[in-house]
Amino acid sequence: MPVKIALPKGRLLRKTAALLQKADWGLDEYQSNMGFYRPQASKFPDLLIRVFHEKDIPIQIALGNYDLGICGLDWLRELLVKYPSSGVVKIKDLLYGEGSLYLASAALRPDFKQNGTPLRIASEYPNLAEAYALQQRMNRFSVFPVWGAAEAYPPENAEMALLAAGSAAELAACAMRPVAKVLDYSACLIANRSSWENKDLDKIVASLLSALPETAKSVAEKKDAVPAFSPPRIVEKIARDAVRLALPDGHQQQQTVELLTRAGIKIEDYPSESGVRRPQIALDGVIVKVIRPQDMPLQVANGNFDLAITGRDWLTDHLAQFPSSPACEILDLKLRKVRLVAVVHQDMPVADTAGLRNYIAGRDAPFRLASEYVNIADKYARDNHLGHYRVIPTWGATEAFLPDDADLLIENTETGRTIARHNLKIIDTLFASTACLIGSRMTVDSPLKKERLADLVKKLQAAVGDA
Amino acid sequence: MKIQRCKGMRDMSPAEMTVFHLVEEICRDCFLKWGYQEVRTPTIEYLHLFTSAGTLTPGMLGKVYSFLDWDGWSGERVVLRPDGTIPVARLYTEKMQEQGLARLFYAANMFTFEENGEKTRERWQCGAELIGAGSAVADAELLALSSEILQKLGLKGVELRLSHAGLIKALLEKIGLSPEEQHKLFDSILDGDADALARVSRESPELGGTLLSLLKLKGKSPGFLRNQLALLRQTAPEICAPLEDFLKTVAVLDELGIKYQINIASGTGFEYYTGIIFQYFTGREKIGGGGRYDALIPSMGGGNAPASGFALYLDRLMTLVKPASFILTSPLKVLVKALSPDAVKEAFNAAAGLRKAGFIAELDLDGRPADWTLEVKSGGALTLVNKAESVKSKIENINAAVALLEAPGAG
Numbered sequence: 001m002p003v004k005i006a007l008p009k010g011r012l013l014r015k016t017a018a019l020l021q022k023a024d025w026g027l028d029e030y031q032s033n034m035g036f037y038r039p040q041a042s043k044f045p046d047l048l049i050r051v052f053h054e055k056d057i058p059i060q061i062a063l064g065n066y067d068l069g070i071c072g073l074d075w076l077r078e079l080l081v082k083y084p085s086s087g088v089v090k091i092k093d094l095l096y097g098e099g100s101l102y103l104a105s106a107a108l109r110p111d112f113k114q115n116g117t118p119l120r121i122a123s124e125y126p127n128l129a130e131a132y133a134l135q136q137r138m139n140r141f142s143v144f145p146v147w148g149a150a151e152a153y154p155p156e157n158a159e160m161a162l163l164a165a166g167s168a169a170e171l172a173a174c175a176m177r178p179v180a181k182v183l184d185y186s187a188c189l190i191a192n193r194s195s196w197e198n199k200d201l202d203k204i205v206a207s208l209l210s211a212l213p214e215t216a217k218s219v220a221e222k223k224d225a226v227p228a229f230s231p232p233r234i235v236e237k238i239a240r241d242a243v244r245l246a247l248p249d250g251h252q253q254q255q256t257v258e259l260l261t262r263a264g265i266k267i268e269d270y271p272s273e274s275g276v277r278r279p280q281i282a283l284d285g286v287i288v289k290v291i292r293p294q295d296m297p298l299q300v301a302n303g304n305f306d307l308a309i310t311g312r313d314w315l316t317d318h319l320a321q322f323p324s325s326p327a328c329e330i331l332d333l334k335l336r337k338v339r340l341v342a343v344v345h346q347d348m349p350v351a352d353t354a355g356l357r358n359y360i361a362g363r364d365a366p367f368r369l370a371s372e373y374v375n376i377a378d379k380y381a382r383d384n385h386l387g388h389y390r391v392i393p394t395w396g397a398t399e400a401f402l403p404d405d406a407d408l409l410i411e412n413t414e415t416g417r418t419i420a421r422h423n424l425k426i427i428d429t430l431f432a433s434t435a436c437l438i439g440s441r442m443t444v445d446s447p448l449k450k451e452r453l454a455d456l457v458k459k460l461q462a463a464v465g466d467a
Numbered sequence: 468m469k470i471q472r473c474k475g476m477r478d479m480s481p482a483e484m485t486v487f488h489l490v491e492e493i494c495r496d497c498f499l500k501w502g503y504q505e506v507r508t509p510t511i512e513y514l515h516l517f518t519s520a521g522t523l524t525p526g527m528l529g530k531v532y533s534f535l536d537w538d539g540w541s542g543e544r545v546v547l548r549p550d551g552t553i554p555v556a557r558l559y560t561e562k563m564q565e566q567g568l569a570r571l572f573y574a575a576n577m578f579t580f581e582e583n584g585e586k587t588r589e590r591w592q593c594g595a596e597l598i599g600a601g602s603a604v605a606d607a608e609l610l611a612l613s614s615e616i617l618q619k620l621g622l623k624g625v626e627l628r629l630s631h632a633g634l635i636k637a638l639l640e641k642i643g644l645s646p647e648e649q650h651k652l653f654d655s656i657l658d659g660d661a662d663a664l665a666r667v668s669r670e671s672p673e674l675g676g677t678l679l680s681l682l683k684l685k686g687k688s689p690g691f692l693r694n695q696l697a698l699l700r701q702t703a704p705e706i707c708a709p710l711e712d713f714l715k716t717v718a719v720l721d722e723l724g725i726k727y728q729i730n731i732a733s734g735t736g737f738e739y740y741t742g743i744i745f746q747y748f749t750g751r752e753k754i755g756g757g758g759r760y761d762a763l764i765p766s767m768g769g770g771n772a773p774a775s776g777f778a779l780y781l782d783r784l785m786t787l788v789k790p791a792s793f794i795l796t797s798p799l800k801v802l803v804k805a806l807s808p809d810a811v812k813e814a815f816n817a818a819a820g821l822r823k824a825g826f827i828a829e830l831d832l833d834g835r836p837a838d839w840t841l842e843v844k845s846g847g848a849l850t851l852v853n854k855a856e857s858v859k860s861k862i863e864n865i866n867a868a869v870a871l872l873e874a875p876g877a878g
Contacts, residue, residue, distance in 0.1 A: 118515070137518065137519075322540040
């Protein structure tokens with residue numbers, strides 16, 4: 001059995017590549033985020049290397065798909081705090097990629113009592129956030145898992161955020177104050193427990209450790225000076241009649257700007273080069289915040305926003321998890337057309353869902369579905385009676401999972417070219433998704449707000465018609 | 468592929484269910500006779516019910532099964548109940564507060580995550596809660612009731628161990644720890660670290676030999692407790708109130724002749740305990756326990772309602788009781804056999820007649836032999852067959868069959 005190692009994309013890629021270069025691995029195709037997921041090491045020709053989103057790595061190691069992996073201690077803890085018996089062990093700090101997880105607030109003194117209402121915490125680390133809240137004996141709290149931009153939520157949409165930052169000063173730059181430091185982390189080498197106990201990993205591990213700096217301080221020794229004062233974010237109290245609109249960050253921004261322009265709505269500093277998440281919009285009584293499209297349905301459901309522009313794919317995923325959610329589609333914006341598809345490897349002798357069901361029926365091992373759309377994937381498996389299955393949550397680069405680490409992907413595609421390039425094939429189309437305006441089924445008790453909402457929807461509707 | 472049950476969950480076979488019901492029925496019978504009323508609370512509760520200060524220890528909270536349910540878009544998590552008392556206290560606060568004193572009991576399953584899933588993650592327990600009474604007599608009622616149940620179950624060598632949460636807290640305060648440290652140490656004592664208190668006490672010049680000997684105290688020594696009280700009145704008056712409270716309950720137990728062991732340093736239980744804590748052991752196995760929790764209902768907004776309760780662990784009791792020592796009577800079983808396809812309706816009717824008369828009547832589906840068989844022919848002709856006696860009796864109707872089955876010696 002060859003040794004298998006999972007390497008990170010994203011924030012740790014550059015320094016991990018440098019470490020491996022120092023260790024003389026002779027890696028090809030591991031220098032950029034261009035979508036190469038299967039690099040080769042000339043020093044260890046038998047070593048099987050795959051590149052994943054960092055958050056996926058502890059899960060892959062715990063599942064036993066890989067023997068070794070490199071990821072931040074934060075993601076390892078996020079897994080272990082919820083699943084303490086996972087088969088993953090930390091081997092060694094790698095002395096780079098340092099940072100801390102802070103519970104932070106936008107107010108000078110967050111009100112922990114909240115008059116009996118839940119204290120809201122937004123975080124990409126929902127398990128760690130919950131564990132911390134329990135540990136601190138917070139009486140009543142809600143943890144909102146978000147895909148990113150947790151710092152955008154306080155103070156209006158959450159009392160606090162648990163988020164990663166290089167230092168407390170870095171937090172201050174986005175007008176957040178640390179309430180507590182929850183964890184110091186750095187990149188670390190992790191291993192599957194069974195592989196660590198039974199497999200010969202010594203040469204790989206020795207090679208990695210030989211390239212580590214000798215004098216670097218460990219994370220535990222890191223001293224972080226908390227700034228004596230950071231000004232609270234100045235946010236005007238939101239009027240009862242104001243319409244709260246969420247706009248997407250990332251690659252959907254340009255199309256959104258074009259739509260708004262067609263609707264005759266001017267918006268400033270969006271997309272923002274300096275990372276401003278509260279752009280000004282030239283519409284009376286409308287307040288805008290920029291967040292991840294994945295997070296919008298939940299935020300609309302819990303009343304943080306009245307309207308949001310997201311994809312139907314994310315709304316469908318949200319409704320698959322929370323069927324009684326008040327979030328609903330208001331207007332099809334007919335932008336960013338994609339299909340949600342079920343994908344298998346070319347070599348799998350399956351042409352459609354019925355064939356898939358027959359194929360699975362003959363297997364002993366549970367069937368593995370990997371997807372960013374965890375709830376859609378789960379529903380797909382249930383609706384199609386896929387028997388004994390497991391859903392593997394992923395955070396991008398899902399194509400890398402087939403055929404070794406998953407049997408089926410639920411993925412979005414525009415043209416199907418990326419899927420074909422990775423030697424994969426589509427066996428089912430679940431639905432077509434476009435950008436849409438979503439809102440809440442909850443009744444609005446302010447006549448002025450109702451009027452503003454209707455006016456905004458009408459403007460966007462006209463813009464869609466003009467497209 | 469063989470489908471397995473979830474890790475840490477248990478099945479109960481028909482034989483185990485018989486024992487389960489035997490134990491449950493004895494508990495239920497005693498509870499009802501002492502004036503307790505049965506309640507049932509949901510398997511799923513909001514997480515925040517268990518997170519409030521003064522409910523579960525962090526050690527226990529770290530082991531709850533919590534998740535967002537289909538209504539969880541508000542971000543609030545729910546849990547599979549890890550404890551029986553807190554939901555009953557919630558029910559009382561929600562619906563029964565006005566009645567004042569309430570004697571309630573339940574039989575329910577609790578869920579806690581256990582690392583390897585080798586031990587059980589689902590536990591069954593029978594519990595009683597006495598809400599609205601704060602006296603030593605109320606404590607004694609629960610101790611007498613629980614002792615009676617264990618006695619009726621025929622358990623031998625049961626040891627009752629007593630401690631007192633208020634006394635432990637007063638000692639922790641006396642040691643001079645910060646409120647946070649006191650809280651932490653109290654939790655670790657409740658999570659089962661029996662030596663924690665003694666370890667810290669040894670380092671405390673405040674305590675000296677007097678209190679250390681109180682901590683070391685094991686055994687049935689109410690006299691010693693009284694002597695300690697006399698001594699402490701001078702040196703540590705703040706410890707006297709909980710000690711007096713403890714003594715009051717112990718005095719009632721003495722009058723009732725209930726045997727116990729005092730072991731102050733071992734208070735395993737729940738953070739919500741404020742007064743007496745008791746545990747039942749057979750050998751090294753804990754089979755139940757309880758205590759006084761006067762602050763729980765007020766913390767839920769339920770007004771000033773002192774309360775105490777206990778639970779007996781059904782899973783453990785099931786392995787200890789000997790069903791053979793109980794007379795388990797069940798009705799006589801008769802296999803009803805339709806001898807031809809057109810006799811099926813009559814067979815169903817005959818079986819119904821037997822059931823009405825109090826017998827177990829099974830329809831014959833696979834031809835297996837039975838001690839008693841009632842053969843039904845088309846037109847309703849009946850033959851009762853006694854396999855043991857090799858006797859076949861032709862009978863006219865179901866009443867005649869009942870008469871034969873009820874005859875002396877039939878069962």
